[in-house]
Amino acid sequence: MIDIYHVPGTRGVRPIWTCEELGLPYRVVPVDFSAEYRASPEWRRMNPVGKVPVLVDGDLTLFESGAMVQYLLDRYGDGRLQPPHGTPDHARYLQWSWFAEATFARPLGEIVNHRRVFTEAKRSSAAIEEMQVRTWLCVAALEEALTDRDWLVGDGLTGADIMMGYTLMLVPPLAPGELPPAVARYWKSLSARPGYQSAVAAGR
Numbered sequence: 001m002i003d004i005y006h007v008p009g010t011r012g013v014r015p016i017w018t019c020e021e022l023g024l025p026y027r028v029v030p031v032d033f034s035a036e037y038r039a040s041p042e043w044r045r046m047n048p049v050g051k052v053p054v055l056v057d058g059d060l061t062l063f064e065s066g067a068m069v070q071y072l073l074d075r076y077g078d079g080r081l082q083p084p085h086g087t088p089d090h091a092r093y094l095q096w097s098w099f100a101e102a103t104f105a106r107p108l109g110e111i112v113n114h115r116r117v118f119t120e121a122k123r124s125s126a127a128i129e130e131m132q133v134r135t136w137l138c139v140a141a142l143e144e145a146l147t148d149r150d151w152l153v154g155d156g157l158t159g160a161d162i163m164m165g166y167t168l169m170l171v172p173p174l175a176p177g178e179l180p181p182a183v184a185r186y187w188k189s190l191s192a193r194p195g196y197q198s199a200v201a202a203g204r
């Protein structure tokens, strides 16, 4: 059984959504998201920097949601949801998967951290505004990529769309604005998927 240690609304959505799309059995294990528990030796043994999610599959314990998605596809996917390894399409698939977390989710994460760590008096609206500008630069890059296509790579959903889907989910609450047409269309089809909806509801 695959155990996904998850807090609703967080990046655990990605591996859960992947399990849903692949039809894999999995269990959602709730995690106490308090700063105290995440700093405890017990949780630090699962995730050395005290974040969620964590995936456990037999003897394997993994942190980093993108690694979880890739592991699930490589181990259980039978070629589904990713182009063949070593091809240009696989390179593009990796590019968008990494972009979703390393570039696009980064300013959004900074806004969350800023709001969580600083009291209103100490909070810098200039820092938040700068992160929102960076977010919208990523939205514009996505718009250009999706103008004449429905999916990031190939003709159907891949792990890259799952990676991106979670990041897009964070945009309205953290960097509000009207999504441009291709991104809006893409978001509509991603968020309508039963796998996405089950992942978002998981653990609630």
Ligand SMILES: N[C@@H](CCC(=O)N[C@@H](CS)C(=O)NCC(=O)O)C(=O)O
Pocket (backbone or CB within 6 Å): 009, 010, 011, 012, 050, 051, 052, 053, 063, 064, 065, 066, 101, 109
């Ligand atoms: N790159 C990591 C990021 C993990 C992460 O930032 N998780 C958030 C929840 S979505 C968290 O635990 N935040 C608590 C904190 O950073 O203090 C991943 O993709 O798993």
